[in-house]
Amino acid sequence: MAKKRKQSTSIKETDLYRPVRDYLIAQGYTVRAEVHDCDVTATKDGELIVIELKRAFNLDLLLQATARQRAADSVYVAIPRPASLARRTGWQSMKHVLRRLELGLILVALDTPKPSIEIVFHPLPYERKKNRGKKRAILHEISQRSGDFNEGGSNRRALMTAYREAAIRIACYLETLGPMAPRALRELGTGAKTLSILASNYYGWFERVERGVYAVKASAAAELVNYPELVQRFRDELPRETPGLPAPES
Numbered sequence: 001m002a003k004k005r006k007q008s009t010s011i012k013e014t015d016l017y018r019p020v021r022d023y024l025i026a027q028g029y030t031v032r033a034e035v036h037d038c039d040v041t042a043t044k045d046g047e048l049i050v051i052e053l054k055r056a057f058n059l060d061l062l063l064q065a066t067a068r069q070r071a072a073d074s075v076y077v078a079i080p081r082p083a084s085l086a087r088r089t090g091w092q093s094m095k096h097v098l099r100r101l102e103l104g105l106i107l108v109a110l111d112t113p114k115p116s117i118e119i120v121f122h123p124l125p126y127e128r129k130k131n132r133g134k135k136r137a138i139l140h141e142i143s144q145r146s147g148d149f150n151e152g153g154s155n156r157r158a159l160m161t162a163y164r165e166a167a168i169r170i171a172c173y174l175e176t177l178g179p180m181a182p183r184a185l186r187e188l189g190t191g192a193k194t195l196s197i198l199a200s201n202y203y204g205w206f207e208r209v210e211r212g213v214y215a216v217k218a219s220a221a222a223e224l225v226n227y228p229e230l231v232q233r234f235r236d237e238l239p240r241e242t243p244g245l246p247a248p249e250s
Contacts, residue, residue: 013039013053016078016108019115020051038068040078051076051106057094065103074123076104081111081118095120102126144191149230160227163202166191168227170198171205172234174216175224179209188238 020040021031029042029049040051050072054061061077068075077098082091098105098121105120144162158164170190174180182195198206198214205220224231 011055011080011110013055015110015115016053016080019108019110019117020053020078020106023117024049024051036071038072041072047074048072049074049076051078053078055080062097062101062103066101069102074104076106076123078106078108078117081107081109099124100126100128146230146233149227160230163193163197165230166193167197167203167205168224168230169234170194171216171220171224172231173238174206174214175221176235176238179213179215181212182214 017033017040021033024031024040024042027044029044031040031042033040035041038050039053042049042051048071050065050068052061052065052068052075054077057077057079061079065075065077095105102123102125104123107118107120109116109118141162145160145165149160149165170185173185173188173190182198185194186192198208201207203220203223205217205223206214207217209215
């Protein structure tokens with residue numbers, strides 16, 4: 001394993017050139033290297049193709065390749081063929097970016113007795129398609145949050161989601177008013193997912209004290225102190241007179 005890693009780090013961009021050049025010549029192209037800052041140029045029947053060579057996929061490669069699009073009919077990027085594990089890490093995202101930029105992708109196999117290339121895809125016009133379901137999900141999540149309680153760019157702390165916010169509201173109401181049925185909580189504004197939040201008990205804050213009636217565990221108080229602003233808001237929102245408990249729900 002260590003030997004393969006050492007070999008991959010010793011690859012030079014010039015190592016990629018000969019396999020790419022030989023492939024293009026076999027396809028009938030006239031190939032020239034390092035023409036006006038282009039790593040590889042290939043011409044045939046008035047068509048100009050440019051291939052940018054890099055040891056790894058990175059921002060510099062994208063900047064160079066997109067700059068070449070101003071002059072070339074087609075632009076490809078060529079990188080060493082990654083190991084199978086490397087392909088799984090960001091592989092789909094990398095291909096998506098290249099397609100969005102209308103760049104082609106060439107993989108050069110240097111870990112075989114005879115170097116070879118694989119044309120993963122050619123540069124083609126990209127038709128942007130929006131994921132309407134994803135958009136609806138984002139808009140719904142925004143509408144269900146009462147405020148902005150996260151810090152953009154954070155990834156090591158628990159995010160405040162609409163689900164977590166609803167669970168905090170329910171916990172505050174149960175802590176203040178005592179055990180209640182989901183229907184009574186919904187009448188106070190805890191939302192349509194009240195029963196599922198109580199039943200699934202994802203955060204471990206709730207317990208069923210009798211059929212259709214739930215209470216908040218004492219251990220939840222240690223969690224609620226992490227959200228003082230929300231807790232205070234939810235307690236202030238409680239009406240002075242609360243509705244009575246309806247019949248228990250099944």
